[in-house]
Amino acid sequence: MKKVRTGMMTLAALAVLGTNMVTVSAQDKQLSIEINGKKMESMAIMDQSQQTVLVPLRDVAESLGFQVTWNAAAKAAEVSKGDISGQVKLNEVRDPAGVQDKMFRPEPRLYNGNTYVPVGFVAEVLQAEVNVTDDSVTVTEESEVAPVKKGTITTINKNDKGQISILLNGYQTGIILHLSEETKITSADGKELKPEDLKMGMEVEATHPNFMALSMPPQAGAISIVVKSSLESEDVLGTAGRVVSVEKDQAGDGATKITVEGDALTQESQAHVALLITEDTVIVNARDQQRLKPEDLKPEMKVYAFYGPKLTRSLPPQGVAEKIVVEIVEENK
Numbered sequence: 328m329k330k331v332r333t334g335m336m337t338l339a340a341l342a343v344l345g346t347n348m349v350t351v352s353a354q355d356k357q358l359s360i361e362i363n364g365k366k367m368e369s370m371a372i373m374d375q376s377q378q379t380v381l382v383p384l385r386d387v388a389e390s391l392g393f394q395v396t397w398n399a400a401a402k403a404a405e406v407s408k409g410d411i412s413g414q415v416k417l418n419e420v421r422d423p424a425g426v427q428d429k430m431f432r433p434e435p436r437l438y439n440g441n442t443y444v445p446v447g448f449v450a451e452v453l454q455a456e457v458n459v460t461d462d463s464v465t466v467t468e469e470s471e472v473a474p475v476k477k478g479t480i481t482t483i484n485k486n487d488k489g490q491i492s493i494l495l496n497g498y499q500t501g502i503i504l505h506l507s508e509e510t511k512i513t514s515a516d517g518k519e520l521k522p523e524d525l526k527m528g529m530e531v532e533a534t535h536p537n538f539m540a541l542s543m544p545p546q547a548g549a550i551s552i553v554v555k556s557s558l559e560s561e562d563v564l565g566t567a568g569r570v571v572s573v574e575k576d577q578a579g580d581g582a583t584k585i586t587v588e589g590d591a592l593t594q595e596s597q598a599h600v601a602l603l604i605t606e607d608t609v610i611v612n613a614r615d616q617q618r619l620k621p622e623d624l625k626p627e628m629k630v631y632a633f634y635g636p637k638l639t640r641s642l643p644p645q646g647v648a649e650k651i652v653v654e655i656v657e658e659n660k
Contacts, residue, residue: 356372358371358373358462359462360387360463361463362387362468363391363468369386371464372438379445379447381433381436381444382446383441388406391455391468392408392468393408398414409536409548410505410536410547413448446459475533476532476533476535477533478501478530479528479611479650479652481496481631482567482631483525490507491523493506493552498544499654503544504547505547505549506552511552512551513554515554526558527565527633528633528649529555530554530557531553532552533549533551560635560649562595564592564596564597565592565593565631566592566597567590568598568630568632569588569630570585570624571626573624573625583604583622584601585604585632587602587632600645604648607649631652632650632651634646
């Protein structure tokens with residue numbers, strides 16, 4: 328089973344280039360390199376002093392589709408492809424006797440003017456499968472995509488740079504997907520959409536690379552997003568919090584009314600709101616996307632409640648729920 332890896336890593340704390348150029352010694356064995364089934368002219372080196380295998384950074388990175396550039400200000404070689412990036416710094420001053428010195432080993436080397444990095448850099452930063460034998464290094468690009476993630480957009484965030492990310496299926500059971508210019512967003516009928524077209528409460532199918540940041544919730548770059556359905560309201564409001572109460576509406580038609588208290592998800596949303604559950608209200612379990620009934624709603628459940636902008640001026644304001652996403656369903660004891 329492949330390890331889950333972060334989508335962006337900086338090598339500054341993993342490997343630091345020395346300034347001294349060295350040549351391959353008699354003790355340093357050379358190994359052939361094969362990338363995605365193609366044998367390369369350049370060779371890998373078994374660095375006996377560090378007991379590790381080093382490979383040429385530029386040749387390997389570019390063969391895997393990465394762009395290799397030199398950052399003069401940072402004095403670092405940088406690699407990038409989509410949401411993945413890495414950095415190898417030059418001229419880093421280290422105390423050989425210091426504790427941190429152990430964190431930097433094994434370190435890259437300059438061989439005959441070319442930067443060589445440990446095979447661990449290829450696996451952890453370039454995110455490719457690496458197999459080393461006595462006389463060869465085989466590198467295989469990880470091209471498989473994680474299974475499609477289905478669910479509801481529960482939160483939409485935009486940072487200071489205007490970059491948009493969405494939270495799919497809530498905090499406890501969901502995933503944060505970061506959108507980029509390369510993210511393909513379409514409707515169910517194939518119409519091209521923009522990130523600004525995404526709204527809370529939408530049911531979507533999303534794909535992302537098979538590596539994620541190990542955060543809570545996990546994070547990844549979005550490859551594609553397909554909008555399967557949207558809520559009726561043009562301006563969707565939302566409240567994320569707990570169900571304070573569940574009761575039958577006093578109108579006598581048997582409808583259910585819930586009160587939700589928590590965080591307003593937009594400036595126009597309410598932190599405390601009473602919502603009428605109608606036959607048109609969609610209620611789903613965030614964990615498995617199963618439909619729920621109004622009678623399944625219980626006090627203290629954590630929910631994402633979505634509703635239209637038409638609210639009464641009462642305290643708390645009252646409206647009609649369009650969709651309720653139950654983040655954690657309490658099991659009956």
